[in-house]
Amino acid sequence: xxxxxxxxxxxxxxxxxxxxxxxxxxxxxxxxxxxxxxxxxxxxxxxxxxxxxxxxxxxxxxxxxxxxxxxxxxxxxxxxxxxxxxxxxxxxxxxxxxxxxxxxxxxxxxxxxxxxxxxxxxxxxxxxxxxxxxxxxxxxxxxxxxxxxxxxxxxxxxxxxxxxxxxxxxxxxxxxxxxxxxxxxxxxxxxxxxxxxxxxxxxxxxxxxxxxxxxxxxxxxxxxxxxxxxxxxxxxxxxxxxxxxxxxxxxxxxxxxxxxxxxxxxxxxxxxxxxxxxxxxxxxxxxxxxxxxxxxxxxxxxxxxxxxxxxxxxxxxxxxxxxxxxxxxxxxxxxxxxxxxxxxxxxxxxxxxxxxxxxxxxxxxxxxxxxxxxxxxxxxxxxxxxxxxxxxxxxxxxxxxxxxxxxxxxxxxxxxxxxxxxxxxxxxxxxxxxxxxxxxxxxxxxxxxxxx
Amino acid sequence: xxxxxxxxxxxxxxxxxxxxxxxxxxxxxxxxxxxxxxxxxxxxxxxxxxxxxxxxxxxxxxxxxxxxxxxxxxxxxxxxxxxxxxxxxxxxxxxxxxxxxxxxxxxxxxxxxxxxxxxxxxxxxxxxxxxxxxxxxxxxxxxxxxxxxxxxxxxxxxxxxxxxxxxxxxxxxxxxxxxxxxxxxxxxxxxxxxxxxxxxxxxxxxxxxxxxxxxxxxxxxxxxxxxxxxxxxxxxxxxxxxxxxxxxxxxxxxxxxxxxxxxxxxxxxxxxxxxxxxxxxxxxxxxxxxxxxxxxxxxxxxxxxxxxxxxxxxxxxxxxxxxxxxxxxxxxxxxxxxxxxxxxxxxxxxxxxxxxxxxxxxxxxxxxxxxxxxxxxxxxxxxxxxxxxxxxxxxxxxxxxxxxxxxxxxxxxxxxxxxxxxxxxxxxxxxxxxxxxxxxxxxxxxxxxxxxxxxxxxxxxxxxxxxxxxxxxxxxxxxxxxxxxxxxxxxxxxxxxxxxxxxxxxxxxxxxxxxxxxxxxxxxxxxxxxxxxxxxxxxxxxxxx
Numbered sequence: 001x002x003x004x005x006x007x008x009x010x011x012x013x014x015x016x017x018x019x020x021x022x023x024x025x026x027x028x029x030x031x032x033x034x035x036x037x038x039x040x041x042x043x044x045x046x047x048x049x050x051x052x053x054x055x056x057x058x059x060x061x062x063x064x065x066x067x068x069x070x071x072x073x074x075x076x077x078x079x080x081x082x083x084x085x086x087x088x089x090x091x092x093x094x095x096x097x098x099x100x101x102x103x104x105x106x107x108x109x110x111x112x113x114x115x116x117x118x119x120x121x122x123x124x125x126x127x128x129x130x131x132x133x134x135x136x137x138x139x140x141x142x143x144x145x146x147x148x149x150x151x152x153x154x155x156x157x158x159x160x161x162x163x164x165x166x167x168x169x170x171x172x173x174x175x176x177x178x179x180x181x182x183x184x185x186x187x188x189x190x191x192x193x194x195x196x197x198x199x200x201x202x203x204x205x206x207x208x209x210x211x212x213x214x215x216x217x218x219x220x221x222x223x224x225x226x227x228x229x230x231x232x233x234x235x236x237x238x239x240x241x242x243x244x245x246x247x248x249x250x251x252x253x254x255x256x257x258x259x260x261x262x263x264x265x266x267x268x269x270x271x272x273x274x275x276x277x278x279x280x281x282x283x284x285x286x287x288x289x290x291x292x293x294x295x296x297x298x299x300x301x302x303x304x305x306x307x308x309x310x311x312x313x314x315x316x317x318x319x320x321x322x323x324x325x326x327x328x329x330x331x332x333x334x335x336x337x338x339x340x341x342x343x344x345x346x347x348x349x350x351x352x353x354x355x356x357x358x359x360x361x362x363x364x365x366x367x368x369x370x371x372x373x374x375x376x377x378x379x380x381x382x383x384x385x386x387x388x389x390x391x392x393x394x395x396x397x398x399x400x401x402x403x404x405x406x407x408x409x410x411x412x413x414x415x416x417x418x419x420x421x422x423x424x425x426x427x428x429x430x431x432x433x434x435x436x437x438x439x440x441x442x443x444x445x446x447x448x449x450x451x452x
Numbered sequence: 453x454x455x456x457x458x459x460x461x462x463x464x465x466x467x468x469x470x471x472x473x474x475x476x477x478x479x480x481x482x483x484x485x486x487x488x489x490x491x492x493x494x495x496x497x498x499x500x501x502x503x504x505x506x507x508x509x510x511x512x513x514x515x516x517x518x519x520x521x522x523x524x525x526x527x528x529x530x531x532x533x534x535x536x537x538x539x540x541x542x543x544x545x546x547x548x549x550x551x552x553x554x555x556x557x558x559x560x561x562x563x564x565x566x567x568x569x570x571x572x573x574x575x576x577x578x579x580x581x582x583x584x585x586x587x588x589x590x591x592x593x594x595x596x597x598x599x600x601x602x603x604x605x606x607x608x609x610x611x612x613x614x615x616x617x618x619x620x621x622x623x624x625x626x627x628x629x630x631x632x633x634x635x636x637x638x639x640x641x642x643x644x645x646x647x648x649x650x651x652x653x654x655x656x657x658x659x660x661x662x663x664x665x666x667x668x669x670x671x672x673x674x675x676x677x678x679x680x681x682x683x684x685x686x687x688x689x690x691x692x693x694x695x696x697x698x699x700x701x702x703x704x705x706x707x708x709x710x711x712x713x714x715x716x717x718x719x720x721x722x723x724x725x726x727x728x729x730x731x732x733x734x735x736x737x738x739x740x741x742x743x744x745x746x747x748x749x750x751x752x753x754x755x756x757x758x759x760x761x762x763x764x765x766x767x768x769x770x771x772x773x774x775x776x777x778x779x780x781x782x783x784x785x786x787x788x789x790x791x792x793x794x795x796x797x798x799x800x801x802x803x804x805x806x807x808x809x810x811x812x813x814x815x816x817x818x819x820x821x822x823x824x825x826x827x828x829x830x831x832x833x834x835x836x837x838x839x840x841x842x843x844x845x846x847x848x849x850x851x852x853x854x855x856x857x858x859x860x861x862x863x864x865x866x867x868x869x870x871x872x873x874x875x876x877x878x879x880x881x882x883x884x885x886x887x888x889x890x891x892x893x894x895x896x897x898x899x900x901x902x903x904x905x906x907x908x909x910x911x912x913x914x915x916x917x918x919x920x921x922x923x924x925x926x927x928x929x930x931x932x933x934x935x936x937x938x939x940x941x942x943x944x945x946x947x948x949x950x951x952x953x954x955x956x957x958x959x960x961x962x963x964x965x966x967x968x969x970x971x972x973x974x975x976x977x978x979x980x981x982x983x984x985x986x987x988x989x990x991x992x993x994x995x996x997x
């Protein structure tokens with residue numbers, strides 16, 4: 001057994017020092033009825049590296065990968081090119097096999113990286129501060145709603161119809177138990193987000209308004225009037241960004257006075273991975289920092305006066321505050337935060353902007369091409385790298401048919417909003433730097449053929 | 453006796469302690485200082501080249517709007533950004549690829565990791581992370597698949613989830629497993645929400661108390677509070693276990709359940725677990741088991757045989773997925789028959805020879821009682837592939853050997869050091885996978901932290917300090933099964949030496965570590981004046997005003 005260094009003579013010598021006759025003597029506290037006398041039944045025995053690799057590879061081959069097909073899926077997870085050095089660096093054993101940096105003298109690598117990550121994220125989101133990551137965008141979104149309740153001492157959250165339905169679903173699940181009241185609605189296939197409708201709902205019981213930017217249909221709206229309306233009623237504006245690459249092209253929510261900005265950081269450095277692990281981004285205004293969930297890294301000095309970094313403000317956290325903590329989160333998404341940070345460092349501001357430009361230009365071109373298909377309409381007036389098409393028929397079967405032809409055409413709104421007939425013809429299409437003109441043409445001609 | 457593979461000898465030659473000049477760089481040979489990216493990068497530099505031709509979708513026959521060839525596209529009237537084009541700079545520094553590789557490689561060298569040495573952090577299970585796991589998780593069939601692809605294009609991914617679920621359910625002797633929780637604490641929340649949903653379904657939502665032993669992980673009370681429960685502490689006995697009598701006495705119609713860690717955070721098996729479970733059930737409550745320490749019993753004990761209703765499993769502990777400097781983790785939760793109907797969505801089910809994803813739209817048939825969704829998408833797939841790879845490598849026999857070696861290693865440390873350090877529960881019998889010591893007997897003014905920092909100078913990651921709270925100055929040592937006897941012997945000799953210095957009041961220990969990249973850091977300053985993001989220094993001219 002290749003992962004176990006003890007030899008049989010080692011084991012015997014150790015048992016003898018302990019004063020135990022057999023290994024079973026060390027398990028005497030387990031009641032006899034619960035002791036297994038041999039390996040758990042009906043499970044295979046140990047296997048060689050080669051055998052395991054064969055087994056796993058066979059499973060992997062049963063999937064159609066994004067790289068094998070013209071690929072247009074988004075809706076909270078995006079295919080971007082991740083430079084080779086990112087994956088190499090995160091596999092350095094000192095990063096990969098380290099723990100949470102509770103002993104800062106021998107964890108400055110992780111800590112400095114987290115300080116850099118927090119700064120990069122805060123600047124992208126346009127917030128004063130950001131934490132050292134959450135599990136993912138959906139859980140970060142819920143934690144933001146809870147944080148708004150703590151700050152405002154109010155229990156009603158208004159969720160925009162353009163918020164990712166999984167994020168809404170997570171919030172609904174949690175609200176059942178916390179007693180928060182959520183005002184939710186499904187989106188309409190309209191050119192613009194209806195912020196006026198949201199503004200009209202804000203009242204004196206409202207803790208926060210949650211708005212996605214760009215939203216689930218890809219639409220972009222100026223959040224400033226919404227922020228003003230929230231603040232007039234002493235409610236908070238929470239903005240959710242599921243595609244951080246967009247922030248290379250558009251004004252950040254923080255610059256539009258959002259109080260808390262959360263996001264899904266998967267686009268940078270992380271890869272699709274069938275939905276996880278991803279990395280939740282969480283930023284807010286300075287004045288709310290002590291109400292933030294999750295770990296924070298801060299600058300300090302060591303006994304010799306040299307700059308160093310530590311985890312700080314842990315009096316918010318569960319290991320100190322127990323039931324009075326701001327959140328129960330412990331392990332977060334450190335290695336994905338590292339991947340995000342390395343990718344962002346490689347890009348730099350110039351690279352992020354160029355990446356955003358390529359994404360946007362590609363999407364504009366694809367939207368033009370696809371909306372030329374008879375019967376297909378472009379829903380959006382505004383978008384970044386993702387837009388919604390209205391097909392003349394239900395989109396979900398179309399997506400399935402196209403998958404049979406080896407084309408991953410996008411996310412049908414029927415998948416995201418089952419049973420919602422007015423959305424069933426909607427297809428959300430994402431275009432990134434990995435999409436080629438040929439891919440778009442392949443999709444366009446196949447779609448045209450199916451719809452004909 | 454095995455050969456000492458590390459090359460370490462108990463009597464190494466004295467170091468040369470002559471006067472050494474400081475270097476002008478601040479570097480010390482292989483110990484290299486590294487500035488922040490904000491100090492070495494700038495907003496014009498990028499380490500990424502973009503395709504000039506053909507890549508963007510619009511570079512086809514017309515080629516009119518190729519962003520790379522026409523880099524003004526964002527600024528042009530043709531953009532569709534709804535008038536929200538970013539105008540202000542963001543302030544993101546970039547580095548070329550060689551500078552990037554060097555920056556992060558240098559940072560990595562300021563970290564301790566399992567790959568470097570012994571990392572006996574109690575309760576955290578810092579075992580070897582096999583690289584086959586990493587290789588398998590990176591197969592494009594797993595790493596390059598979108599969570600919302602049509603299910604018939606992701607049958608292999610769903611099969612991985614289904615296979616891992618089968619292993620987890622079988623190893624624990626439970627009925628079902630929820631795979632989506634993102635980490636241990638998220639799994640705890642999953643379990644407690646299922647308990648609450650079950651109680652509410654029975655019309656017993658008035659039960660508002662969760663009992664938590666005082667030795668519990670901080671996440672337990674935080675989780676119960678987050679789920680809307682009041683937390684009451686249950687005391688520990690003098691021998692480090694839950695006070696069963698006190699727990700039974702507290703049970704009643706207001707108690708929703710208990711959260712118990714087993715093996716517990718003192719490194720002991722809760723002998724009365726079955727009796728506790730039966731009593732809690734008889735009183736109408738449910739039993740949550742914190743499975744953070746499953747590593748100690750996997751393959752030897754099935755929690756299902758102890759009457760447990762829900763237990764999370766940290767795949768990043770027991771099943772060797774990397775901790776990564778603080779995540780990502782993965783915390784699947786196994787459920788008893790009683791809680792299975794309330795488990796969260798999504799689920800993977802095998803119907804005929806197809807794997808089906810049970811989500812909101814098709815949950816009604818079999819999972820109408822589900823308390824709902826906890827995360828976007830389907831959980832930590834990247835961790836599932838790693839954990840399944842590990843489990844298949846060990847098999848049922850190897851996993852049993854894992855817990856045996858983990859427990860053997862911990863008892864070896866306990867009995868090798870209980871003459872030097874106080875082992876408060878040592879006399880009551882063997883420990884499980886971790887050995888617990890207290891700071892009793894150290895010289896006045898010396899505490900656990902001094903021993904921890906002294907161990908850093910000896911080249912070890914310290915043990916868990918000051919946890920569990922039930923022991924004064926606790927030192928919780930978890931060696932795991934992936935350490936050789938030679939490595940244990942080296943650690944034992946080092947800890948013995950450091951402990952003896954602490955007992956003798958060696959002042960040099962108060963200023964340890966001396967050989968780490970940093971001396972002790974001022975955590976009070978960090979908390980009093982939080983500096984959480986880099987602020988560009990004011991230009992010199994301004995600063996002078």
